[in-house]
Amino acid sequence: MKEQCTIPMVALRGIVILPHTTVHFDISRTESVEAVKAAMGGNQELFAVTQLDKDNSQGFGIESLQKVGCLVKVQQMVKLPKNIVRVLVEGVARAELFDFEERNGYLLAEVQEWKDRELVPEQEYAYCTSLMEEVRSCYDAGMNLTPLALRKLTRIREAGVLIDTLAEQLPLAYEKRQQILDIPNIENRCVAMLKILHSEAEIYQIRKELQEQLKTIVEKNQREYVLREQQKLIQEELGDRDAVSDIEEYREKLAKLQAPEEVEEKLKKEIKRLEGIPVTSSESTVARTYIETLLDYPWSQTTEDNRNIRQAEAVLNADHYGLDKIKERILDSLAVRNMVAEGDSPILCLVGPPGTGKTSIARSIATAVNKKYIRISLGGVRDEAEIRGHRKTYIGAMPGRIATAIMKAGVNNPLILLDEVDKLGNDYKGDPASALLEVLDSEQNCRFVDHYFEVPIDLSQILFVATANDAGQIPKPLLDRMEIIEVSGYTQNEKFHIAKEFLVSKQRKKHGLKASQLTISDKAIDRIIEEYTREAGVRELERQIAKLCRKADRVIAEGEKKSLRISERNLEEYLGTPKYEAEDWDVSSKIGEATGLAWTSVGGDTLTIEVNLVPGTGKLELTGNLGDVMKESAKIALTYVRSRLKKQEFEKQDIHIHVPEGAVPKDGPSAGITLATAIYSAATGKRVRGDIAMTGEVTLRGRVLPIGGLKEKLLAAKAHGIKEVLVPERNRRNVAELDSEITEGMLITYVSDMDTVLKRAIDTK
CATH class of the missing domain: 3.40.50.300 (P-loop containing nucleotide triphosphate hydrolases)
Incomplete structure (x- = not known):
């Protein structure tokens, strides 16, 4: 025996692990999972012991565990759904449990390893021979054991290994496995295993005799039934040629099929296999479906490409x-x-x-x-x-x-x-x-x-x-x-042409209207775009046109009019109050508030940044559902402003930065100059112009870096009636690539540093 040692422990329910065997089991208790992790992080050794009450999934003490367990080597750990972990272990040696305690979130057991004494060759041979004779008796009596497994057991020459392997591989109750595990002396262990095998052989022999008696009784009653069923099947086969004709049809299709040789060989093999499967078998349906799928696939059918x-x-x-x-x-x-x-x-x-x-x-x-x-x-x-x-x-x-x-x-x-x-x-x-x-x-x-x-x-x-x-x-x-x-968003002019040339005619046709039954004036289309939609695409615009078509259908169906003409004046009568104002942007200058431009997966939008300074200890508070990148931008902007306003006592003031619409997540670096401008305004009491919007990333030194999504941002600014936009100097080439319609009526000011930004954004009046 070895000296006592401490080792991570798992308590198993209904499972007994023996030395010289490899098994896997599932665990979900936190302390068990942590114990396996601890073992994997060390020498992979773990102590596995079985609970006395296999139905107890809650807490337990030393008195509710078996006295003897198994030292195992953890081979693999796999995480499964629902917090279940599957562990593969190899049994190493028996060990006696003295005590355990919980430490670092897992159970740590105090155990002593048992070592088997070595036997002389004559003893090994005698024990192994006796054991295998009993195993063969069990096999002959009907125990569920394959010939291959029997041959593998015969090759084992060590009695201790053979006993543990038999206890693991044979269909024994876990209590009997624990009985074998509990015996320290190999001779006594062999005697116990021989008794178990002899008992199992007798049980299987009795069961075999009962089955033979039952078979004799049933055969007499079944013989006539089986003969009648066979006769019925033969008659059905003679009278119904569907199965045979299906196979012939498959072969005809295969002969015409222009498929790769590998596919044809696969089909021939499957059709031949189908011939030997009874029609009533579920496998027949699977095989037929597979063959029909391969035959229906267009292996050689193509369309000729248009190369013009x-x-x-x-x-x-x-x-x-x-x-x-x-x-x-x-x-x-x-x-x-x-x-x-x-x-x-x-x-x-x-x-x-x-x-x-x-x-x-x-x-x-x-x-x-x-x-x-x-x-x-x-x-x-x-x-x-x-x-x-x-x-x-x-x-x-x-x-x-x-x-x-x-x-x-x-x-x-x-x-x-x-x-x-x-x-x-x-x-x-x-x-x-x-x-x-x-x-x-x-x-x-x-x-x-x-x-x-x-x-x-x-x-x-x-x-x-x-x-x-x-x-x-x-x-x-x-x-x-x-x-x-x-594929970026559309300008107002593009939306107008799409609506006039595509959407109106499409929706008229969809709603069964002739061109003379519904007409929409150009000014009405413009007003729908400006006051009833605000999007990068044209889906909402199409919905509004569809709504007008439904109104026309109803007017004509009720007999009020034979046609409907939608103009700028009567548009509200059919679409209701406008959702947006064409020029609804508040252009008044404000302290601690600046307007930025944002890009989202559904187009561009404006972004209002609000900053307040209150007495405090210099703490920075960020609200508005901001992402990590935007939080970093706020910290950079604050550091820049603090370096610029050295006399300002920031350590005596708390700074609260808020971006409205808190339910909408916001992230990205392009609000950097907007944040810096709003913080500067709040700290100095100077107003920020309300008719200006900006976008750009800021550095600690006040440099302005380029951004993406410029077209969508400028479209959003134009939709809100903003007249001037501050854009990073390094985005000048991107602006040059845009259609003139996007920037028409809007002043684009290029900035390379925060000095330029503040000169343009701060209201000096």
């Missing part, structure tokens, strides 16, 4: 107003596909706010290149099997969304739109974003294997287009495989 770039351009222009740069990039990509026969062009990802036409652009691309259009919505998809498919052995198995979309299209070269790719989820079932990596990789997708198909399918001829609201939410490896095309 001018015709494609005409289709894009007919379906969408504006978006010139986006159309140009799409046409460039189509030109590359025409020049490269293998079609190794990049995957386009259209990124922009909702309602800006990303999905409709993808549909227009499909029309322009003469491809079948299929949309796959990926929002909220969390299971990898949604992409790769389920293995056909599972109940309700089906192909993945990619393979299903191709089958729905009926050709193997459609345009597949991966919609909302930034909203993919993941959980313990796998990561669908990782599964998409192979789908979108031109080097690998020529042999993409759907789990249901079990044979490769070629995705290289498919034109993939993805859409997203926020590229930052797309996993980096997936983003690397796509080319980002920004």
